[in-house]
Amino acid sequence: MSSAEFIYLASQSPRRAQLLGQLGVRHELLLAAPDEDAESLEAVVPGESPTAYVQRVTALKLDAAVARHGRLGLPPAPILCADTTVAIGRTILGKPEDDRDAERMLDMLSGRTHRVMTAIALQNGPQRHAALNVSHVRFAQVEKHQIAHYVASGEPLGKAGAYAIQGRAAAFIEHISGSHSGIMGLPMFETAQLLRLAGFRL
Numbered sequence: 001m002s003s004a005e006f007i008y009l010a011s012q013s014p015r016r017a018q019l020l021g022q023l024g025v026r027h028e029l030l031l032a033a034p035d036e037d038a039e040s041l042e043a044v045v046p047g048e049s050p051t052a053y054v055q056r057v058t059a060l061k062l063d064a065a066v067a068r069h070g071r072l073g074l075p076p077a078p079i080l081c082a083d084t085t086v087a088i089g090r091t092i093l094g095k096p097e098d099d100r101d102a103e104r105m106l107d108m109l110s111g112r113t114h115r116v117m118t119a120i121a122l123q124n125g126p127q128r129h130a131a132l133n134v135s136h137v138r139f140a141q142v143e144k145h146q147i148a149h150y151v152a153s154g155e156p157l158g159k160a161g162a163y164a165i166q167g168r169a170a171a172f173i174e175h176i177s178g179s180h181s182g183i184m185g186l187p188m189f190e191t192a193q194l195l196r197l198a199g200f201r202l
Contacts, residue, residue, distance in 0.1 A: 007122075007198070008079040010065035011185075015166065016082060019186040023202055025195060030065050030079060038064070042083075042094065050087035050117055055132060058083040058119040066123050078124040078198040084185045086161025088114045093161040102156040103147055109161065110172075111141040116161070116183045120191055124198040131194060133187035135178020137165070142172050 008030035009020060020027050032038040041060045044053055062081040069079060086093040088108060096102035113136055121130040150169060156162035163169035165176075165183045181188040192202050 006077055010081045013185050015184050016186040019181050050092050054083050054085045054117045054119040058121045062121045078122055080122050082120045082186055084118040084160050086116050096162045099151050102151045102162040105162040106147045109139045113138045118182045118187055122194040129194045129197050131190035133179050133182035133190050135183050138175040139172050140174045
C-alpha cells in the first residue's frame, strides 16, 4: 500500500506533467503565484559549473514550492521539482531571451555534442531526496536557413538550449546517449526511484 496517494508537481512544464502521467502517478500542480519572482531563481552564479547550477536551481525551486504549500495550507503530499539545463563544456545555455538569442544558441549546438542535465528533487515530509540525470546529444550540422525556419516556429522560446527534442528539433539530432525523458525534462528512471522512496509502488 502506498503511503502517498498523489504528489504535487511544482512545474509549469506540460512535458513533465505528461511524463509523470506515464508512471501512473496522480499529481496536482503547485505553481508559483504571480507575485513570486520565479525567474530570479534561475540566475547563473559567475563561475558556477552547469551541474552545480542545475542542482542548486532545483533545490531553490523546491524550497519555494515547500513554502508555497505551507502558505496555502494544502493537504500533505510529496512535492516534486525539476530543472533542465543545456551545456557545451562549462557554458550554460538557458532559455533564449528572443529569436536572435535562440539562433545564436542553435548555431553553437550545430555539428557538436552537448550535455543535457536534469536535476530532480522530492520533498516528502521532513525528508528530501534528489537525483541528477546527464545525457549527451549530438546535433547534425544545421544550416542557417534551417535554424531560422525552426526559430520562426516559436518552439525554441522557453526551452533550455533553444530546442525541444520532442518537437521539430528532433530532425536535427543525430544521436543521443542517456535518457530521452531526461532530455525532455523529467528522467523516468530517477523519478521512479524517488517516488518509491516516498512510498509509491510503481
